[in-house]
Amino acid sequence: xxxxxxTIVFLGVGFVANFMGAVIIxxxxxxxxxxxxxxxxxxPGVFAYVIPVGVGMWVLERLKERKARKAQQxxxxxxxxx
Numbered sequence: 001x002x003x004x005x006x007t008i009v010f011l012g013v014g015f016v017a018n019f020m021g022a023v024i025i026x027x028x029x030x031x032x033x034x035x036x037x038x039x040x041x042x043x044p045g046v047f048a049y050v051i052p053v054g055v056g057m058w059v060l061e062r063l064k065e066r067k068a069r070k071a072q073q074x075x076x077x078x079x080x081x082x
Contacts, residue, residue: 003054010050014042 022034 002057003050006050006054007046010046011042014046015039018042 018038019034022032022038026032
């Protein structure tokens with residue numbers, strides 16, 4: 001689910017950036033260069049960013065859960081020894 005959310009966010013940011021670039025070019029050069037070709041060119045780049053970021057976030061969350069579980073176990077062992 002995380003990868004889907006990240007894909008949507010990165011595509012949205014890319015779409016807005018593409019649109020802003022087209023608006024700037026239009027006001028400077030008078031040429032409107034915004035279309036489906038520019039939007040579909042984003043997909044490989046989006047996936048190149050989404051997959052490592054999503055996997056990295058997942059790994060960090062797993063490490064956080066493991067650390068919390070270990071701290072809980074250590075606390076339980078300590079309370080038994082007292």
